[in-house]
């Protein structure tokens with residue numbers, strides 16, 4: 001990405017003071033819902049009004065968006081409220097329609113960023129057009145794919161580009177809908193300090209009560225702004241009801257964010273620290289999975305021993321595990337006391353599990 005120039009957010013006609021707020025419902029549902037939400041958002045720090053009109057849904061049969069009709073509502077909102085407007089585009093036709101109806105900013109969704117064919121089609125449609133484009137991370141945690149999409153759009157001549165971090169799909173259960181994997185946007189920022197980066201706490205959190213902590217984290221990591229889903233009656237929303245908040249709630253949340261002003265040096269340090277912490281969290285998860293796997297195998301052994309009427313504790317086996325582990329530990333710089341402690345605890349837990357099985 002070294003040959004690309006990124007324009008600052010001021011060039012988008014925005015006040016770039018952090019946090020730049022993009023807000024609006026997950027989906028445009030009706031003209032009234034959209035206009036009412038926009039009017040209430042006028043009392044907040046929101047600068048850009050968002051609404052999805054073509055909705056990528058996991059299963060067919062869910063609400064898939066109102067389509068072009070919604071573009072007319074957005075055009076009216078722009079005229080009556082002065083908000084800049086943004087919507088998601090997933091193909092060349094969407095780009096053409098959105099521009100025709102005066103949408104100010106386009107965004108590419110997570111399910112599109114994963115597909116270079118789709119991103120290239122959008123890039124081709126943008127050839128010769130001067131409009132800001134925001135690119136959400138791909139669903140899978142792949143920073144190269146994210147950069148690739150940014151490069152494709154930049155190669156079409158677009159200079160007003162921003163990234164949106166909306167979290168990543170993960171197999172492991174987390175409290176969030178999409179795992180934040182903060183090290184990925186941090187890596188993106190490390191590569192290109194001048195690329196504006198927004199956080200979408202709504203799609204990361206998946207639940208309104210987790211929005212504040214995700215938004216605060218994004219501010220602490222020096223993100224430029226937030227894209228937040230807001231609905232006049234969240235519980236009645238046709239999509240993503242659990243994660244939307246009212247304009248009033250949005251206002252309170254944004255006002256309560258603590259903005260730490262850091263000099264570039266300490267900021268770099270914090271980002272690096274955050275990257276390492278995320279890595280530790282990931283490794284701890286891995287340790288848990290390995291322990292879970294080990295305990296399962298120990299339980300199978302317990303069942304075997306019960307069937308064959310053998311004692312649980314077989315000292316010879318335990319001695320050999322311990323000496324083998326101490327040796328392996330020493331090779332990677334871990335003391336024998338540490339290895340003894342950790343393996344004794346694991347061994348004890350296995351014995352407890354096997355004892356339970358024997359007594360069943």
Ligand code: PEP
Nearest residue numbers: 026052109110111166203
């Ligand atoms: C959205 O912003 O409503 C949306 C569909 O987002 P994502 O592409 O992040 O899932």
Ligand code: MN
Nearest residue numbers: 026229239240
């Ligand atoms: Mn949504």
